[in-house]
Amino acid sequence: LATIRDVASAAGVSIATVSRVFNRSTRVDERTADRVWRAAAKLDYWPNNAARSLTTNRTQTLGVLLPDLYGEFFSEVIRGIDRAAQQQQFQVLISSSHAHADEVVAAARSMRGRTDGLIIMASDTGCSEAVGQVSRGVPVVLINPSCKFIECSSVGVANFDGAFSAVQHLLRLGHREIAIIKGPAGNIDAEERLRGFREAVAVAGWEPEAFLEVPGDFTERAGYLAAEVILQKSPRPTAVFAANDYMAIGLLSALHDVEIEVPQQLAVVGFDDIAMAKYLSPSLTTVHVDLHKLGERAVQLLLAAHRSGEKENCVREVLATSLVVRQSCGAAGSREPILLKQGGVNYFS
Amino acid sequence: LATIRDVASAAGVSIATVSRVFNRSTRVDERTADRVWRAAAKLDYWPNNAARSLTTNRTQTLGVLLPDLYGEFFSEVIRGIDRAAQQQQFQVLISSSHAHADEVVAAARSMRGRTDGLIIMASDTGCSEAVGQVSRGVPVVLINPSCKFIECSSVGVANFDGAFSAVQHLLRLGHREIAIIKGPAGNIDAEERLRGFREAVAVAGWEPEAFLEVPGDFTERAGYLAAEVILQKSPRPTAVFAANDYMAIGLLSALHDVEIEVPQQLAVVGFDDIAMAKYLSPSLTTVHVDLHKLGERAVQLLLAAHRSGEKENCVREVLATSLVVRQSCGAAGSREPILLKQGGVNYFS
DNA sequence: TTGTATGCGTTATCAT
DNA sequence: ATGATAACGCATACAA
Numbered sequence: 001l002a003t004i005r006d007v008a009s010a011a012g013v014s015i016a017t018v019s020r021v022f023n024r025s026t027r028v029d030e031r032t033a034d035r036v037w038r039a040a041a042k043l044d045y046w047p048n049n050a051a052r053s054l055t056t057n058r059t060q061t062l063g064v065l066l067p068d069l070y071g072e073f074f075s076e077v078i079r080g081i082d083r084a085a086q087q088q089q090f091q092v093l094i095s096s097s098h099a100h101a102d103e104v105v106a107a108a109r110s111m112r113g114r115t116d117g118l119i120i121m122a123s124d125t126g127c128s129e130a131v132g133q134v135s136r137g138v139p140v141v142l143i144n145p146s147c148k149f150i151e152c153s154s155v156g157v158a159n160f161d162g163a164f165s166a167v168q169h170l171l172r173l174g175h176r177e178i179a180i181i182k183g184p185a186g187n188i189d190a191e192e193r194l195r196g197f198r199e200a201v202a203v204a205g206w207e208p209e210a211f212l213e214v215p216g217d218f219t220e221r222a223g224y225l226a227a228e229v230i231l232q233k234s235p236r237p238t239a240v241f242a243a244n245d246y247m248a249i250g251l252l253s254a255l256h257d258v259e260i261e262v263p264q265q266l267a268v269v270g271f272d273d274i275a276m277a278k279y280l281s282p283s284l285t286t287v288h289v290d291l292h293k294l295g296e297r298a299v300q301l302l303l304a305a306h307r308s309g310e311k312e313n314c315v316r317e318v319l320a321t322s323l324v325v326r327q328s329c330g331a332a333g334s335r336e337p338i339l340l341k342q343g344g345v346n347y348f349s
Numbered sequence: 350l351a352t353i354r355d356v357a358s359a360a361g362v363s364i365a366t367v368s369r370v371f372n373r374s375t376r377v378d379e380r381t382a383d384r385v386w387r388a389a390a391k392l393d394y395w396p397n398n399a400a401r402s403l404t405t406n407r408t409q410t411l412g413v414l415l416p417d418l419y420g421e422f423f424s425e426v427i428r429g430i431d432r433a434a435q436q437q438q439f440q441v442l443i444s445s446s447h448a449h450a451d452e453v454v455a456a457a458r459s460m461r462g463r464t465d466g467l468i469i470m471a472s473d474t475g476c477s478e479a480v481g482q483v484s485r486g487v488p489v490v491l492i493n494p495s496c497k498f499i500e501c502s503s504v505g506v507a508n509f510d511g512a513f514s515a516v517q518h519l520l521r522l523g524h525r526e527i528a529i530i531k532g533p534a535g536n537i538d539a540e541e542r543l544r545g546f547r548e549a550v551a552v553a554g555w556e557p558e559a560f561l562e563v564p565g566d567f568t569e570r571a572g573y574l575a576a577e578v579i580l581q582k583s584p585r586p587t588a589v590f591a592a593n594d595y596m597a598i599g600l601l602s603a604l605h606d607v608e609i610e611v612p613q614q615l616a617v618v619g620f621d622d623i624a625m626a627k628y629l630s631p632s633l634t635t636v637h638v639d640l641h642k643l644g645e646r647a648v649q650l651l652l653a654a655h656r657s658g659e660k661e662n663c664v665r666e667v668l669a670t671s672l673v674v675r676q677s678c679g680a681a682g683s684r685e686p687i688l689l690k691q692g693g694v695n696y697f698s
Numbered sequence: 699t700t701g702t703a704t705g706c707g708t709t710a711t712c713a714t
Numbered sequence: 715a716t717g718a719t720a721a722c723g724c725a726t727a728c729a730a
Binding site: 352353354364365368369372374396397398399400401402403404405 | 706
């Protein structure tokens with residue numbers, strides 16, 4: 001593989017000139033530059049990024065640390081990250097399966113020297129020191145921060161508000177026996193959504209303690225298994241708020257299997273509005289979250305910090321949610337003619 | 350940020366010793382090593398990977414070039430790649446939105462010096478020279494190779510076989526008017542699936558020319574719009590083979606909107622078996638592809654080439670497909686009790 | 699406009 | 715077992 005020296009000698013110039021041509025740093029004589037480009041093309045030369053970042057101390061790369069890659073949730077966030085990064089000529093170094101604090105620290109370390117900054121998603125509480133330790137050297141942006149006390153920019157989702165409005169909607173429809181399928185313990189999103197559920201109940205003048213809370217872990221399986229608990233309670237709930245869509249989907253499967261009609265016999269609401277939600281039957285009423293934007297904003301905050309010399313004060317953003325009323329909660333919900341509603345534009349964008 | 354020199358002086362040793370401790374290369378006196386670890390911990394030191402890879406010429410990173418990141422297809426492939434890479438202590442550098450040949454070349458170049466190898470997915474035909482040019486310097490593995498003539502390892506999907514068996518199934522159910530919604534022109538997957546469709550028809554003793562072929566581009570929208578064309582044809586088709594699941598989903602939406610019953614009035618079969626397929630109503634009969642394994646095998650082939658000094662002969666693998674018969678094609682298909690079938694294990698793994 | 703020379707943080711090859 | 719030092723490929727301050 002050709003180096004800058006090969007090109008220099010092939011073009012009859014010094015390596016400094018070759019460097020200048022590739023970096024467009026100083027004015028170079030047009031004919032000299034031309035010779036350089038030719039030589040480079042012939043030798044199939046392109047600067048070695050490892051060497052380049054060693055001298056410049058910039059990598060044009062940002063690292064992304066995720067707990068997992070499964071499902072539409074992460075998929076969409078990554079897509080947002082990738083697009084925003086690409087727009088700024090940045091590359092993306094991904095590393096997943098980091099649930100615990102020590103794994104996050106290890107992954108962050110192993111990226112040292114390869115990234116200009118880190119986007120970390122660690123929804124499990126107890127990652128505080130981990131992030132604190134990591135964020136000393138490199139600018140860090142948190143997605144769905146699990147701790148409010150860290151000095152670190154972050155972008156999150158209005159979990160509380162979303163859950164609150166979803167449950168409020170059920171209450172307004174007349175439901176008085178509402179169950180929740182909770183997310184995993186120690187997960188900040190899960191806890192906030194639970195808080196929103198309880199608050200909506202309390203504000204409506206009821207006792208949250210009287211409402212059934214079924215444990216779950218954000219997997220479809222948990223939603224499926226929750227069905228039994230819910231159906232056995234007496235008086236039987238007339239509505240269920242699942243803390244995420246996958247659990248709602250599992251619940252719908254179970255209800256289908258035991259031939260319980262949704263929403264007539266049991267109303268169901270989810271959270272996240274993954275792509276699948278509108279294709280289910282009945283289509284799923286859920287809390288919409290702009291996951292793409294979540295990733296995009298994380299990148300923008302990170303690059304802002306990176307450019308301002310990392311000394312900026314930390315910025316904390318929270319993305320608003322909106323309730324998407326479909327069929328699974330009864331009443332107003334209807335199956336929308338999916339495509340026609342979008343007009344002529346490509347609705348994938 | 351601390352460097353190896355800081356640690357060396359803090360521990361009262363030379364930088365060579367620090368390097369040795371971190372690389373476990375030579376035997377180092379236990380007490381000396383201990384001093385080094387302590388000093389490193391105190392200074393929060395970790396080797397700079399850019400510098401390391403400059404001298405070792407290894408990056409422990411593999412690059413992934415994709416045309417897009419949208420949808421479950423890419424999501425699952427990436428997940429397979431990430432897991433396999435992580436298992437081998439490799440990191441993953443992602444770059445998407447590379448539809449055209451020149452973009453692939455540019456992306457590959459911009460990764461020079463940061464990766465030990467490249468996984469490229471460029472299903473568009475005409476990327477031959479691009480890949481040929483790229484694969485000179487770095488080991489490359491192609492996913493769904495668009496050209497059989499390149500000297501390069503690859504792992505693909507049995508598109509032809511999958512389409513063939515899907516259409517054969519429809520023919521066996523008695524359908525004689527079958528339409529296909531095609532994938533984008535120039536896409537190798539789309540072309541192979543079309544070929545499988547035609548061949549199945551021909552083998553059954555019919556004229557492929559007499560069967561309706563509706564253009565599409567793998568998007569849901571295309572499937573939705575195809576409905577009109579299909580329903581207007583006379584005699585009206587009794588079955589449709591969509592070249593991927595997203596188009597099948599779009600078609601199902603349209604049929605729902607105009608109140609055509611599936612499968613009674615029109616049978617539908619898809620391709621890919623994305624997670625959503627089994628939750629649709631009716632659940633979608635489709636050709637299953639192990640996308641996770643696709644990514645995994647790509648990594649394994651790449652690392653094998655990387656370790657063997659890149660001089661190995663190219664290996665070409667093709668992953669088999671299997672038809673998953675559900676409700677949308679009528680007859681045998683039934684809605685399976687999704688979770689119960691999986692037993693007690695976590696079926697996400 | 700162009701060339702020379704230094705340093706980036708490491709690993710690896712010699713020494714000792 | 716440990717230390718000195720030469721690469722690695724490039725950017726850049728300085729000199730010409």
